[in-house]
Amino acid sequence: xxxxxxxxxxxxxxxxxxxxxxxxxxxxxxxxxxxxxxxxxxxxxxxxxxxxxxxxxxxxxxxxxxxxxxxxxxxxxxxx
Amino acid sequence: xxxxxxxxxxxxxxxxxxxxxxxxxxxxxxxxxxxxxxxxxxxxxxxxxxxxxxxxxxxxxxxxxxxxxxxxxxxxxxxxxxxxxxxxxxxxxxxxxxxxxxxxxxxxxxxxxxxxxxxxxxxxxxxxxxxxxxxxxxxxxxxxxxxxxxxxxxxxxxxxxxxxxxxxxxxxxxxxxxxxxxxxxxxxxxxxxxxxxxxxxxxxxxxxxxxxxxxxxxxxxxxxxxxxxxx
Numbered sequence: 001x002x003x004x005x006x007x008x009x010x011x012x013x014x015x016x017x018x019x020x021x022x023x024x025x026x027x028x029x030x031x032x033x034x035x036x037x038x039x040x041x042x043x044x045x046x047x048x049x050x051x052x053x054x055x056x057x058x059x060x061x062x063x064x065x066x067x068x069x070x071x072x073x074x075x076x077x078x079x080x
Numbered sequence: 081x082x083x084x085x086x087x088x089x090x091x092x093x094x095x096x097x098x099x100x101x102x103x104x105x106x107x108x109x110x111x112x113x114x115x116x117x118x119x120x121x122x123x124x125x126x127x128x129x130x131x132x133x134x135x136x137x138x139x140x141x142x143x144x145x146x147x148x149x150x151x152x153x154x155x156x157x158x159x160x161x162x163x164x165x166x167x168x169x170x171x172x173x174x175x176x177x178x179x180x181x182x183x184x185x186x187x188x189x190x191x192x193x194x195x196x197x198x199x200x201x202x203x204x205x206x207x208x209x210x211x212x213x214x215x216x217x218x219x220x221x222x223x224x225x226x227x228x229x230x231x232x233x234x235x236x237x238x239x240x241x242x243x244x245x246x247x248x249x250x251x252x253x254x255x256x257x258x259x260x261x262x263x264x265x266x267x268x269x270x271x272x273x274x275x276x277x278x279x280x281x282x283x284x285x286x287x288x289x290x291x292x293x294x295x296x297x298x299x300x301x302x303x304x305x306x307x308x309x310x311x
Contacts, residue, residue, distance in 0.1 A: 009183075013228060016184045016255070040137075065145070068138055068174065070181040071228055 001046045003058055005076045007067045008039035042066060054078055081301045083109040084122040086152070086168075088143045093129035093165065093278060100278035101126070104294035114146040119155050124297050127152070129166030129221070129276060139182065139224050140170035149175055161205050161297050162270045166222055169262070169272030178265055178272045179237070180229030186255025190223040194286060195275055196248035197261050201241045204264055205300030206271045209292035216289035218275040220253060225274035227256035227263075234258065240266055245273055 009015040015037050022036040044061075046054050058076050067074040085097045094111060101109040112119065119125060132143035143149070149171075156162050156177050164172035172178045185191060194217055199210040210216065229237070234257065237243050245262035252259045254274070262273030277290030301307070 013183070014186070014255070016186050016188055016226070020188055065137070065141060068141065068181050070173075070179075070230075071183060 001048055001051070001054055002079045003044040003046055003054065003076055004079070005042040005044065005058070005062060005066055005074060006039060007042070007062075007072050007074045008037050010071055010073050013071045039072075051078060081105075081107045081123045081298055081307075082121060083107055083124045083126060084112045084119060085109060085126045085128055086114065086148055087111050087128070088114045088130070088132035088146060088171075090132045090134055091128050091130035091167070093167075093276065096276070096278040097126045097128045097165070100281050100290070100294060104281055104291045105298045107298060112148065114143070114148045116148045117151060119148070119151040119160075122155070122160070123301055124161040124163070125152055125155055126278075127162065127164040127168030127171055128278075129168060132167055132171065135167075135224075138170075138174070139167060140172075140174040143167075143171045144174040153177065156265070156270050159267065159269050161300065163206060163293075163297070164270075164272040165276055165278065166220075166225070166274055169274055170224065172270065172272045177270050178263060179233045180227055180263070182224050182274070183226040183228050183255075184224050185222070185226050185253070188223075190221075191225075191253045192219070192221040193253075194219045194280075195253055195261070196251055197245045197275060198248055200243045200246050201264070203241065204244055204268050204271060204296075206264075206293050206296050207244060208299055209296045215248060217287040218277055218280045218290050219286070220275045221279075222254070222274055225256065226254040227260045227274075229257065236266075237263060242266065242268075244271055245275070 017038045018036040025033040062074040246259040277293040280287040280290030
């Protein structure tokens with residue numbers, strides 16, 4: 001089974017990298033760009049066929065290691 | 081009094097911390113590798129700066145699961161003195177020993193220069209040799225020192241006197257909330273700070289204002305243990 005995990009800075013927490021990229025895009029003339037948020041994209045191969053177990057374990061992985069829930073949100077998708 | 085300096089793969093201020101203990105308080109000090117599973121011999125534990133595990137994923141995120149960290153958590157619960165400096169601060173927040181998190185500097189730059197700090201709480205085991213509100217000169221060297229916590233946590237930090245150091249007003253180098261440079265846990269025996277006191281122990285290094293953090297720890301330990309000055 002393949003899992004895709006997305007980690008982003010929480011909406012109410014300043015993302016300095018996102019703000020810098022937004023500024024650069026404006027300088028380039030892409031005036032339509034609003035807020036930019038930078039995050040992480042992780043691909044995990046899971047050696048299991050049990051979807052419920054995979055979801056439970058992924059939640060634990062995200063809470064404990066993959067995201068810092070003080071400042072980050074996460075979501076994941078499972079395939080296969 | 082016995083000090084431990086924890087060493088992770090990628091730590092790079094471990095030698096500075098070790099030398100600072102030798103130079104400032106002259107107490108026994110050991111390097112302790114991240115795989116160690118017993119810290120019972122130590123009274124104070126220094127978690128040094130650097131780039132543990134290459135700062136992969138997030139600063140401190142992987143180091144926090146090193147075997148030695150469960151011992152650090154145990155030592156914190158026993159009331160031993162734990163000081164996390166720079167990456168050490170990041171590791172202690174990731175480990176949940178200190179509240180909040182360190183974000184990327186507001187200006188995105190790695191800032192490496194001396195900074196003026198205000199000693200906000202001189203009642204801790206780490207700051208008892210400073211005057212209240214004293215301004216001290218301690219260098220920083222970090223790209224991710226922008227302290228963040230939510231409103232409720234901030235109110236708690238203030239109510240409990242857990243804000244130990246602030247950057248001097250108008251000289252916040254990284255955008256951290258309320259100019260916070262260092263905090264303690266509720267019990268006061270765990271402190272994390274972005275500036276490097278171990279780099280400020282001699283005028284040759286530009287400042288010796290960091291020296292008194294180490295003498296504070298020894299002083300607190302002696303008071304607690306009723307120990308006479310024996311070296």
